[in-house]
Amino acid sequence: MIEISNLHKSYRMGANTLHVLKGINFSVADGELVSIMGSSGSGKSTLLNILGMLDEADEGSYVLDGVTIKNLSEKQAAKYRNKFLGFIFQSFNLIGYKSALDNVALPLYYQGHSRSERMDRAMSYLEKVGLADWAGHLPNELSGGQKQRVAIARALASDPKVLLADEPTGALDTKTSYEVMDLIQEINDEGRTILVVTHEHDIAQMTKRIVHLKDGVIIEDTKVSQVRAFENV
Amino acid sequence: MFDLDRWNEIFETIRKNKLRTFLTGLSVASGIFILVVLLGIGEGMRNGISREFEQDASNLIFVWPGVTSKEYKGLNPGRRIQLKNDDYNRILLENSDKLDKTSSTYQVWSSVVSYGKESGSYRMDGVFPDYQYLENMSLTAGRFINNNDVEHVEKSIVIGYQVKKDLFREEDPIGKYVELSGINFKVVGVFTDPGGEREEARVVIPITTAQKALGGSNNIGRLYLTLKPEDNFEAAVAASTAFSEDLGEFLRERHTIAPDDNRAININNTLEHAKRFYGLMDMIRLFFWGVGVCTIIAGVVGVSNIMLIIVKERTREIGIRKALGAQPLSIVGMILHESIFVTAIAGFIGLIFSLTLLEFIGPAIETQFIYNPTVNFTVALNTVFILVLAGALAGFFPAWRAARIKPIIALRDE
Numbered sequence: 001m002i003e004i005s006n007l008h009k010s011y012r013m014g015a016n017t018l019h020v021l022k023g024i025n026f027s028v029a030d031g032e033l034v035s036i037m038g039s040s041g042s043g044k045s046t047l048l049n050i051l052g053m054l055d056e057a058d059e060g061s062y063v064l065d066g067v068t069i070k071n072l073s074e075k076q077a078a079k080y081r082n083k084f085l086g087f088i089f090q091s092f093n094l095i096g097y098k099s100a101l102d103n104v105a106l107p108l109y110y111q112g113h114s115r116s117e118r119m120d121r122a123m124s125y126l127e128k129v130g131l132a133d134w135a136g137h138l139p140n141e142l143s144g145g146q147k148q149r150v151a152i153a154r155a156l157a158s159d160p161k162v163l164l165a166d167e168p169t170g171a172l173d174t175k176t177s178y179e180v181m182d183l184i185q186e187i188n189d190e191g192r193t194i195l196v197v198t199h200e201h202d203i204a205q206m207t208k209r210i211v212h213l214k215d216g217v218i219i220e221d222t223k224v225s226q227v228r229a230f231e232n233v
Numbered sequence: 234m235f236d237l238d239r240w241n242e243i244f245e246t247i248r249k250n251k252l253r254t255f256l257t258g259l260s261v262a263s264g265i266f267i268l269v270v271l272l273g274i275g276e277g278m279r280n281g282i283s284r285e286f287e288q289d290a291s292n293l294i295f296v297w298p299g300v301t302s303k304e305y306k307g308l309n310p311g312r313r314i315q316l317k318n319d320d321y322n323r324i325l326l327e328n329s330d331k332l333d334k335t336s337s338t339y340q341v342w343s344s345v346v347s348y349g350k351e352s353g354s355y356r357m358d359g360v361f362p363d364y365q366y367l368e369n370m371s372l373t374a375g376r377f378i379n380n381n382d383v384e385h386v387e388k389s390i391v392i393g394y395q396v397k398k399d400l401f402r403e404e405d406p407i408g409k410y411v412e413l414s415g416i417n418f419k420v421v422g423v424f425t426d427p428g429g430e431r432e433e434a435r436v437v438i439p440i441t442t443a444q445k446a447l448g449g450s451n452n453i454g455r456l457y458l459t460l461k462p463e464d465n466f467e468a469a470v471a472a473s474t475a476f477s478e479d480l481g482e483f484l485r486e487r488h489t490i491a492p493d494d495n496r497a498i499n500i501n502n503t504l505e506h507a508k509r510f511y512g513l514m515d516m517i518r519l520f521f522w523g524v525g526v527c528t529i530i531a532g533v534v535g536v537s538n539i540m541l542i543i544v545k546e547r548t549r550e551i552g553i554r555k556a557l558g559a560q561p562l563s564i565v566g567m568i569l570h571e572s573i574f575v576t577a578i579a580g581f582i583g584l585i586f587s588l589t590l591l592e593f594i595g596p597a598i599e600t601q602f603i604y605n606p607t608v609n610f611t612v613a614l615n616t617v618f619i620l621v622l623a624g625a626l627a628g629f630f631p632a633w634r635a636a637r638i639k640p641i642i643a644l645r646d647e
């Protein structure tokens with residue numbers, strides 16, 4: 001599903017450049033649930049953003065579902081993001097003036113579906129994350145866990161190949177974190193590929209594979225026996 | 234443009250962002266409002282001044298003699314010039330191809346007119362029938378002095394509305410006799426004059442009667458002339474100026490006056506005055522336009538500022554949308570569509586408000602200088618379009634920039 005080799009990324013800050021990713025080689029097969037760990041500043045988000053085509057690598061190759069991602073125009077990148085990828089952010093990134101339902105429906109708008117179809121599909125995903133009753137509520141009327149579940153429903157709405165989650169539980173308490181992870185595990189059980197960036201070991205243990213990043217390179221890449229989140233709720 | 238989803242999206246953002254929309258709208262609406270009202274006042278001032286000129290025929294040339302101020306051919310200065318019937322007849326004869334309405338007059342500045350017990354002192358003019366047009370008089374009753382009156386030296390009199398009020402009150406004066414300098418005159422008409430009360434406190438009789446019965450012999454006091462109409466204002470002014478000069482030359486020669494003695498023969502050329510006033514009016518209008526355009530520019534700057542703020546405020550949202558698959562053009566389209574929609578609606582609201590104001594308040598304005606302020610609807614409409622266009626243009630650049638920022642940077646925006 002994902003193949004990257006020799007990926008480099010530097011940030012230029014005034015006179016000095018900060019070499020963040022120093023040659024990442026890594027691949028993810030279909031249906032994997034991978035966590036990316038590492039200390040703060042190790043480049044986890046940078047990697048995830050490049051995978052999500054929100055940012056571009058300086059060097060190296062990236063193939064997503066057989067498509068080489070290189071020098072994309074804004075338009076193409078937008079199209080691929082919409083078709084291949086779903087994002088889940090630490091800070092939820094819901095649009096504040098749109099209801100939960102409308103937030104979930106937004107990727108479908110950019111896919112060009114009719115309004116009624118958008119609403120139907122958005123509603124079914126809200127049901128899936130257990131928030132059908134909250135469809136008409138604005139994000140600021142929802143709890144952190146609820147917001148993140150709306151965000152997950154939105155990420156799923158466009159039926160992407162890969163879900164990219166950057167610290168999805170970073171802003172949530174333990175109980176809510178586990179509920180969210182339970183949902184992510186469920187989605188993965190259905191066969192969807194998911195990458196989760198996290199700081200927390202317990203969260204990482206709930207995935208199937210842990211990739212450890214340090215100073216811009218992968219220092220460890222191990223399969224783990226998955227801990228089911230619902231057992232800990 | 235007819236994408237229903239886009240419209241939905243826009244109505245939603247507008248509904249959820251009332252203050253922002255209101256501020257954008259306010260700056261546009263007030264810009265249009267101020268411009269239209271200014272244009273209206275400008276037009277009103279022009280109308281007001283035009284009305285001032287309507288008091289007399291607008292192309293009137295008016296001649297009155299004075300006293301010589303220069304020695305000429307052995308004649309001392311200080312000689313009073315007296316125009317004669319001959320002068321008038323010669324002018325008519327030599328310029329019959331150019332002249333339109335003409336009248337010489339013989340006046341007595343203060344003569345007692347009485348009817349029964351009522352009497353008053355009024356200015357009396359002996360005139361030709363054309364005088365009515367030359368002075369822009371209109372009749373409220375009866376008729377004006379006609380050719381028959383002049384030819385047969387009739388004792389007919391047309392009285393001003395003020396005279397009628399003074400002497401006759403509610404009574405119908407037509408056919409009644411009034412006494413003027415001991416002679417009975419039959420009232421044949423009552424006139425009003427746009428010049429107002431002062432001009433209506435006058436009586437008018439045939440010039441022949443005035444000269445014969447009131448001791449004028451063949452003296453005349455003034456000449457009133459208009460020229461045949463020209464194709465346009467400029468040509469009319471030119472013809473009128475040239476004619477005035479020739480006329481002055483002719484009269485000075487006939488009365489042995491130094492060619493450069495302007496006091497002896499006074500010629501007032503209304504068109505030349507009018508031209509100067511219209512020139513002034515055009516300046517005033519230009520000024521109003523200038524102020525109006527500045528207002529619009531301020532409005533456009535306001536709109537672009539607000540657009541900049543909007544784009545800044547929505548940077549994160551734009552990042553989210555891009556992460557979800559929005560294409561750059563759809564972002565630009567979304568922002569522009571909203572800005573055009575809001576400016577257009579606000580522009581029309583400003584337009585409607587200002588036009589309503591002019592429509593209802595306009596006629597109520599009763600000053601000498603502002604009359605019937607109106608504005609050309611097409612001009613106003615075009616202004617709205619220009620503003621909408623400018624707003625769109627002003628919104629385009631920030632929107633374009635926003636659509637091009639990397640989503641990762643937009644998402645990081647707090």
Ligand SMILES: Nc1ncnc2c1ncn2[C@@H]1O[C@H](COP(=O)(O)OP(=O)(O)OP(=O)(O)O)[C@@H](O)[C@H]1O
Pocket residue numbers: 011012013018020038039040041042043044045046047
């Ligand atoms: N746009 C940028 N410009 C400059 N430096 C950046 C930029 N984005 C990230 N960095 C730097 O790159 C390094 C890696 O950042 P990154 O966000 O990938 O870290 P992370 O592993 O996600 O850390 P955290 O766990 O704190 O989220 C950091 O030192 C960060 O300061």
Ligand SMILES: [Mg+2]
Pocket residue numbers: 044045046166
């Ligand atoms: Mg990070």
